[in-house]
Amino acid sequence: MHEDQGKHTPILDYHAVSFSQGRMDFAWEELSDEECQQLYADWTAGKGLIGGHPLHRPGHERLPDWGLNRPFFRAFALGDDRGWNGERLRAALASDRPLEIEIGFGRGDFILDRARRHPDRLFIGYEVRTKAARLALDRVDRLNLSNLWISDDDARVNLPAVIDDGRVDAIHVLFPDPWWKEQHKIKRLFSPPFVDLLAVKLRAGALLHFKSDVEQYNELVRHLVGNHPAFTQHQPILADRIGSYAVTHRENWCLRRNLPVWASYFERKEN
Ligand SMILES: C[S@@+](CC[C@H](N)C(=O)[O-])C[C@H]1O[C@@H](n2cnc3c(N)ncnc32)[C@H](O)[C@@H]1O
Numbered sequence: 001m002h003e004d005q006g007k008h009t010p011i012l013d014y015h016a017v018s019f020s021q022g023r024m025d026f027a028w029e030e031l032s033d034e035e036c037q038q039l040y041a042d043w044t045a046g047k048g049l050i051g052g053h054p055l056h057r058p059g060h061e062r063l064p065d066w067g068l069n070r071p072f073f074r075a076f077a078l079g080d081d082r083g084w085n086g087e088r089l090r091a092a093l094a095s096d097r098p099l100e101i102e103i104g105f106g107r108g109d110f111i112l113d114r115a116r117r118h119p120d121r122l123f124i125g126y127e128v129r130t131k132a133a134r135l136a137l138d139r140v141d142r143l144n145l146s147n148l149w150i151s152d153d154d155a156r157v158n159l160p161a162v163i164d165d166g167r168v169d170a171i172h173v174l175f176p177d178p179w180w181k182e183q184h185k186i187k188r189l190f191s192p193p194f195v196d197l198l199a200v201k202l203r204a205g206a207l208l209h210f211k212s213d214v215e216q217y218n219e220l221v222r223h224l225v226g227n228h229p230a231f232t233q234h235q236p237i238l239a240d241r242i243g244s245y246a247v248t249h250r251e252n253w254c255l256r257r258n259l260p261v262w263a264s265y266f267e268r269k270e271n
Pocket residue numbers: 050103104105106107126127128129132153154155156174175176177189248249250251
């Protein structure tokens with residue numbers, strides 16, 4: 001189902017973008033026990049984090065001035081009392097509003113639209129590209145949204161540090177970078193420890209929503225998530241929970257070129 005442009009004034013101005021389809025040789029195979037152990041060790045060591053571990057950045061305990069007193073946060077700057085950011089985020093998270101998260105929102109078309117459609121829910125968007133996060137923050141202001149928070153932290157660090165276990169009602173990971181090259185694979189979001197993290201943060205019955213234009217990435221995700229004890233197999237019917245939505249920039253790019261996209265929907269099981 002795609003954006004029903006008739007119902008809502010579009011907030012999106014899709015324009016030509018320079019996406020390339022890249023080399024479509026995304027290879028994966030079932031991990032041996034040793035490879036799996038290595039992935040967990042790399043995860044614990046913080047390998048593959050985009051921009052490195054935020055704790056190693058100078059000034060990590062302070063927010064940038066442009067983010068003060070706006071719905072912007074970083075895991076290790078929640079105590080920056082020059083602004084209300086940390087206090088208000090904690091209050092929002094302590095409420096019983098359903099929480100949806102998007103990891104790697106890019107331009108933010110999907111999550112901005114979703115936050116506007118569902119003012120009763122709380123949203124958090126992660127985007128490691130600071131410039132893109134800042135642009136999305138400007139759009140949050142322009143749209144007068146009071147239910148969407150933005151972070152430019154790597155979600156793999158921020159989620160464990162900021163979000164309580166079992167707090168999240170839906171996680172959307174839409175068109176994540178495939179990281180084609182062997183030496184970059186470590187940056188791929190989906191790996192066994194990442195799926196463990198999603199399982200811990202989602203409440204029982206919650207939705208995990210994945211999309212990609214790389215068929216093999218979708219296969220990998222179905223393999224990793226569908227075989228994880230905390231999740232059901234992919235269930236197409238779960239797509240109904242999303243309802244009408246605005247496509248992401250990447251999905252729009254694919255649709256315009258008649259390129260296929262693959263979607264997977266999983267439910268977090270009871271413990
Ligand atoms: C291929 S783009 C897709 C953007 C958008 N979802 C779309 O469909 O147009 C993937 C995005 O995820 C972001 N990203 C990659 N790894 C991330 C991470 N660990 N945490 C947060 N954002 C991440 C990248 O900066 C990039 O903007």
